[in-house]
Amino acid sequence: MAALGELERSVMDLLWDHSEALTANAVRDFLADDDSKELAVTTVLTVLARLEKKGLVDRERHTRPHLYRPTATRAEHTASLMEDALGTAADREAVLVRFAGAISAGDADALRRVLAARATDEDASGFTARA
Amino acid sequence: MLLASYLLAALAVLLAWPVPVMLARAAWPARSPAAAMVLWQGIALAGGLSMIGAFLCWGLAPLESGLLPAIVTLAHAIINGQDLPHVDLIHVFALSLAAMLFGHLTLTLIRSAWRLGRMRQRHREMLRFLSTSGTPKPGAATPGTVVIEHATPLAYCLPGAGSLTVLSSGLLESLTERELRAVLAHESAHLDQRHDLLLLAFTSWHDALPWLPTTRMALQAVGELIEELADDAALRTAERSDLLGALAVVATAGQAASLTGEPGRGAGGSNAAAASGPTPASPRGHGSPSESLTSGRLHRLLNPPAPLSTGAARLTMSVGALLVVIPTVCLVATSWGI
Numbered sequence: 001m002a003a004l005g006e007l008e009r010s011v012m013d014l015l016w017d018h019s020e021a022l023t024a025n026a027v028r029d030f031l032a033d034d035d036s037k038e039l040a041v042t043t044v045l046t047v048l049a050r051l052e053k054k055g056l057v058d059r060e061r062h063t064r065p066h067l068y069r070p071t072a073t074r075a076e077h078t079a080s081l082m083e084d085a086l087g088t089a090a091d092r093e094a095v096l097v098r099f100a101g102a103i104s105a106g107d108a109d110a111l112r113r114v115l116a117a118r119a120t121d122e123d124a125s126g127f128t129a130r131a
Numbered sequence: 132m133l134l135a136s137y138l139l140a141a142l143a144v145l146l147a148w149p150v151p152v153m154l155a156r157a158a159w160p161a162r163s164p165a166a167a168m169v170l171w172q173g174i175a176l177a178g179g180l181s182m183i184g185a186f187l188c189w190g191l192a193p194l195e196s197g198l199l200p201a202i203v204t205l206a207h208a209i210i211n212g213q214d215l216p217h218v219d220l221i222h223v224f225a226l227s228l229a230a231m232l233f234g235h236l237t238l239t240l241i242r243s244a245w246r247l248g249r250m251r252q253r254h255r256e257m258l259r260f261l262s263t264s265g266t267p268k269p270g271a272a273t274p275g276t277v278v279i280e281h282a283t284p285l286a287y288c289l290p291g292a293g294s295l296t297v298l299s300s301g302l303l304e305s306l307t308e309r310e311l312r313a314v315l316a317h318e319s320a321h322l323d324q325r326h327d328l329l330l331l332a333f334t335s336w337h338d339a340l341p342w343l344p345t346t347r348m349a350l351q352a353v354g355e356l357i358e359e360l361a362d363d364a365a366l367r368t369a370e371r372s373d374l375l376g377a378l379a380v381v382a383t384a385g386q387a388a389s390l391t392g393e394p395g396r397g398a399g400g401s402n403a404a405a406a407s408g409p410t411p412a413s414p415r416g417h418g419s420p421s422e423s424l425t426s427g428r429l430h431r432l433l434n435p436p437a438p439l440s441t442g443a444a445r446l447t448m449s450v451g452a453l454l455v456v457i458p459t460v461c462l463v464a465t466s467w468g469i
Contacts, residue, residue: 005259012260054256078261078281084254085287085297086385096254096297097321097330099286099314100382102354107426108382114433115379 007047010034012056016074021060021067024048132198132465136188139181139461146178146454151345155352161431163439164359166447168329171349171356173451175336181458183233188465190225193217197466239339244331251291258289258297275322276315278303284384288318290327302381310377313369320364326357358428375432 014030015022022030028044031037048068051057060067072080085098103111151174154160160167191201194215205226208215262277276296284302289295296318298311306314321327333353337346365374424430439447 009260056260074261077257078279081254081257081261081279082281082283082285082299084250085285086283096251096287096289097318097326097357098385099317100378100385101287102358103378103382103385103426103429105386107424107429108379108386110423111375111379111429111433112383115375 004047004050007039007043008051011044011047011051012070015057015068015070021069023065023067025065027068132188132195132201133192135461135465136185136192139185139188139458142458142461143178143181143185146174146181147343148345150174151348155345155348159439160352160356161359161427162436163444163447164356164363166439166444166451168353168356168360169448169451170454171333171353171451172329173454175333175349177454177458179236179336180455181461183229183236184458184462186225186229186232188462190218190222190229193219193222198462199466201465236336236339240332240335243335243338247331248291251289255289255291255293255295258295262297263300275319284381286314286318286381288321290322290325294322296322301384305380305384306377307373309370309373310380313365313374314377314381316365316368317361317374320361321357324357324360324364326361329353329357355426355428359431362428362432371432371435378429378432 010031011027014027014034024041024044027048028039028041031039031044048057048059052059052068056071057068058071060069085096100108151171154167154170154174157167188198191198191205194201194204194217196204205215207213258277258279262279275294276298278298278300281299282301283299284305285297285299286302287297289297296315298314302314303311330353333346333350337350340346362374424433438444
């Protein structure tokens with residue numbers, strides 16, 4: 001299962017790094033080039049089917065053999081993860097707890113000012129102590 | 132049983148309004164977030180119990196027996212389609228309310244847990260595809276920590292089975308190693324102390340009874356308290372100045388990012404409104420340079436209050452536990468005809 005998971009990731013990385021859609025055979029060949037490990041096309045097809053089910057990959061069925069392409073770019077997926085994380089998604093429930101998540105803009109400013117003031121205080125006292 | 136129902140109703144009313152309002156306004160929770168947390172749990176649990184128990188006892192009072200025998204008699208009557216003497220429409224109404232309230236609270240909790248679990252599962256799955264392998268800084272090389280490629284300095288934890296702490300590459304770039312360690316200690320305290328379960332309980336408590344303003348107060352207070360607890364845990368291994376420095380960087384960046392991400396919300400308007408609500412997050416400073424802070428968490432980090440004495444903290448926790456014991460004893464005592 002873990003091995004299959006790793007394979008899924010390698011296939012996604014491959015599809016994300018290619019601008020054009022790939023066939024299962026092409027995916028297998030690229031993977032073989034990268035890791036010099038031989039994979040059966042059926043394994044690659046299984047992985048692609050799983051990725052399609054997860055909504056990460058689109059299959060173009062009007063060509064033979066079928067072509068596979070990512071449903072969204074890596075950057076788009078990262079952006080939607082960040083949306084979850086920053087709580088800008090429609091569902092603002094506590095999916096996760098973010099560091100400094102509940103601190104308002106005004107508080108962030110005030111905190112920076114206080115820290116800056118403390119830093120100058122320390123510099124000044126350090127200076128007098130040395131002098 | 133009639134007496135028990137009146138006692139429970141009185142307790143339910145106290146726990147639904149004056150008690151949580153007083154706790155939300157109190158200043159001492161900043162001195163002992165753990166004790167305040169136990170108290171909030173006691174209030175919510177005892178509040179729910181006494182609300183349901185009051186309707187149940189009142190509805191079953193005409194049967195003139197203990198709670199359990201009365202429920203058995205009622206069940207028999209329902210199954211066999213018999214009429215019960217002295218049980219009028221109003222009693223049936225009270226019993227239905229008790230059943231509906233119990234079902235509503237339980238179902239809301241189950242539904243929230245299920246939905247959150249599914250959303251976290253999806254998030255975790257996507258992290259598997261998007262996290263970068265290899266950790267650029269030794270501080271981030273902790274097991275259960277992943278890094279995603281994003282310029283905004285950001286850290287969060289994903290609770291549940293296979294919990295993770297997620298850091299953005301922007302965070303690794305903008306924090307010193309010591310600040311990073313403080314962030315990691317804070318996040319792992321959230322995970323170790325299972326703060327997600329507390330948030331789940333109080334989120335569904337609010338979802339179930341959104342018309343009761345104290346459920347929102349409780350949720351806000353609990354949200355603040357878990358941050359304070361995680362801060363305290365982080366300060367056991369990290370320097371206060373490092374934690375504050377990290378907070379300043381992440382809070383500033385997070386604000387900028389969520390504003391560009393959601394232009395319709397205006398200049399932090401809703402955030403500011405939420406933070407300055409009737410919660411413990413009211414300014415408590417007098418003449419300090421951090422007077423303008425609305426966040427109680429930042430305020431106590433900058434001006435650490437003296438912690439409550441061990442005795443006072445223990446007493447508060449006992450009161451929290453006692454709150455749950457009272458309705459339970461009331462319900463049990465009905466068997467002796469109270």
